Amino acid sequence: MGRLPFEAARQPKPAESGQSLMELALMLPFMCLVLLGVVEIGRAAFYSIRVANAAAAGVEYGGQSPSTASDTTGMTTAATNDANLSTMTASATYGCACDTGSGTSCSYPVSPPSSCSNACSGQVVECVEVTTHATFSPLFNYPALPSSFQANGRAVMRVRK
Numbered sequence: 001m002g003r004l005p006f007e008a009a010r011q012p013k014p015a016e017s018g019q020s021l022m023e024l025a026l027m028l029p030f031m032c033l034v035l036l037g038v039v040e041i042g043r044a045a046f047y048s049i050r051v052a053n054a055a056a057a058g059v060e061y062g063g064q065s066p067s068t069a070s071d072t073t074g075m076t077t078a079a080t081n082d083a084n085l086s087t088m089t090a091s092a093t094y095g096c097a098c099d100t101g102s103g104t105s106c107s108y109p110v111s112p113p114s115s116c117s118n119a120c121s122g123q124v125v126e127c128v129e130v131t132t133h134a135t136f137s138p139l140f141n142y143p144a145l146p147s148s149f150q151a152n153g154r155a156v157m158r159v160r161k
Contacts, residue, residue, distance in 0.1 A: 040138050047085075047136045048151040054083035055153035058092060058130030063157040069128050070094050079130050088134035097125045106156045126159035 058079030062069050075092035095110030098120035106127035132153040141147050 036140070040140075043138070044136055044149065044151075047134065048153075050083050050085065051088060051132050051134045051151040052153035052155075054079040054085075054088065054090065055130045055132045055155040057082035058090060058132070059128050059155040059157040062092060062094070062128035062130070063159050066126060066159055066161065069126050069159040075128065075130050079132055083132065083134070085134050087136075088132055090130060090132045093129040093131075095127050095129065096120075097127055099123045099125045106158045108154060108156050110156060126161075127156060128159060129154070129156045 058075040061078035062071065062075040068074060072092040072094060076090040079090035079092075080088060093110050095106075095112050097106050097111065100120075100122035106125065106129075108129065110127045110129040130153075134151045136149045136151050137147065138145075138149075
């Protein structure tokens with residue numbers, strides 16, 4: 001009673017045939033652009049995390065003992081080997097802080113060892129610091145954005161005794 005048979009209700013109307021294909025054709029370039037942006041942001045985040053983790057690996061090497069703390073070459077080698085990036089540079093510093101009983105921790109920037117030995121009225125705490133820098137280049141050059149970005153990492157750690 002006034003109802004169409006099941007097969008007739010499912011037939012597309014001639015004016016609507018190809019509408020979904022046309023919508024897909026119009027939206028596909030925008031969807032690809034968004035996908036490309038997500039991939040680039042993911043690559044930049046991965047690169048930044050890798051550079052920061054390299055700094056942490058360098059201070060972990062230097063913080064093992066007082067003998068490894070003064071090995072700045074070993075700290076930079078540990079950082080560059082951890083990142084395995086050709087564009088990354090690392091620098092290591094060995095220094096100190098003065099703990100007067102308040103639980104002073106190492107902080108950035110690390111003071112040179114000569115500044116603590118004479119002026120410290122408490123315990124001298126040895127510190128190591130590794131700073132890493134790398135240049136990230138996106139897959140494509142985007143308008144109004146630079147062609148490369150700087151990723152930086154920095155870690156400071158107290159030397160174990």
